[in-house]
Amino acid sequence: MRKVPAWGWLLLAAVLIGAGAWYFRPGRGMTLPPDNLLQNAGFESGTRSWTYPTKSSSWAGFKVDRSEAHSGRKAAHLPLEDDPQRRTLVWGVMQEVRPQQFPQYLAGFYRVNDWEQGTPTLYLQTVVIVWLKHPLAGMNNFQVRFLLGGISYRPTRMENVRYVHFSKEPPVERQWVPFAVDLQEAFKSQWGYVPPEWDRLNIFFEVRYDDREKVTGPIRAEVFYDDLYAGQTLPDFAKGVVK
Numbered sequence: 635m636r637k638v639p640a641w642g643w644l645l646l647a648a649v650l651i652g653a654g655a656w657y658f659r660p661g662r663g664m665t666l667p668p669d670n671l672l673q674n675a676g677f678e679s680g681t682r683s684w685t686y687p688t689k690s691s692s693w694a695g696f697k698v699d700r701s702e703a704h705s706g707r708k709a710a711h712l713p714l715e716d717d718p719q720r721r722t723l724v725w726g727v728m729q730e731v732r733p734q735q736f737p738q739y740l741a742g743f744y745r746v747n748d749w750e751q752g753t754p755t756l757y758l759q760t761v762v763i764v765w766l767k768h769p770l771a772g773m774n775n776f777q778v779r780f781l782l783g784g785i786s787y788r789p790t791r792m793e794n795v796r797y798v799h800f801s802k803e804p805p806v807e808r809q810w811v812p813f814a815v816d817l818q819e820a821f822k823s824q825w826g827y828v829p830p831e832w833d834r835l836n837i838f839f840e841v842r843y844d845d846r847e848k849v850t851g852p853i854r855a856e857v858f859y860d861d862l863y864a865g866q867t868l869p870d871f872a873k874g875v876v877k
């Protein structure tokens with residue numbers, strides 16, 4: 635058997651270190667708390683477990699692809715383009731969950747690669763809708779909508795909707811931005827109590843515009859979401875971020 639020359643071992647070591655650096659590069663692996671109510675939270679299984687309100691004429695839907703990823707190779711991809719036919723346009727992902735306990739935290743990452751705010755009501759938000767078992771005061775659901783960026787005021791006024799600002803600033807561009815909210819605290823401050831029961835919860839992550847008639851210039855937004863979490867545990871990345 636021929637002896638492997640020293641340079642051969644050096645080459646092998648360099649290749650292995652390079653592969654290791656690639657495999658373990660920041661953001662590749664992302665461990666979310668195991669009690670996550672959201673399935674396929676890092677989008678590595680494509681669109682599985684995610685949906686959107688398909689019957690709503692305001693909703694465009696979502697893609698999952700490899701254009702950007704916070705972890706792994708895939709993320710939800712929301713390429714919003716102006717549509718003059720629609721007064722309200724939403725790109726986003728949704729899951730319906732039926733937890734035993736009302737989740738304490740909602741968290742994740744967004745990334746904005748393009749943001750042309752040709753209407754004041756272009757914004758990012760995450761929403762929790764509580765569907766009631768029995769309608770209350772004429773409402774079959776009530777919600778808290780968390781504004782993640784792009785708008786400094788409440789974009790709509792509806793009986794069953796309350797808003798909480800995570801940020802009033804335009805979204806940060808071309809980097810992954812962590813967000814986290816205390817859901818129980820938000821429902822307590824906005825509705826007076828943590829929901830004691832529910833039929834189901836809908837959890838949304840969106841980019842949208844409302845009131846297109848106020849358009850002043852080009853409207854465009856390319857947005858990604860990845861590594862999303864809803865549950866009782868504050869993920870490590872969310873410490874210091876949670877509102």
Ligand SMILES: [Ca+2]
Binds near residue numbers: 707860
């Ligand atoms: Ca991912």
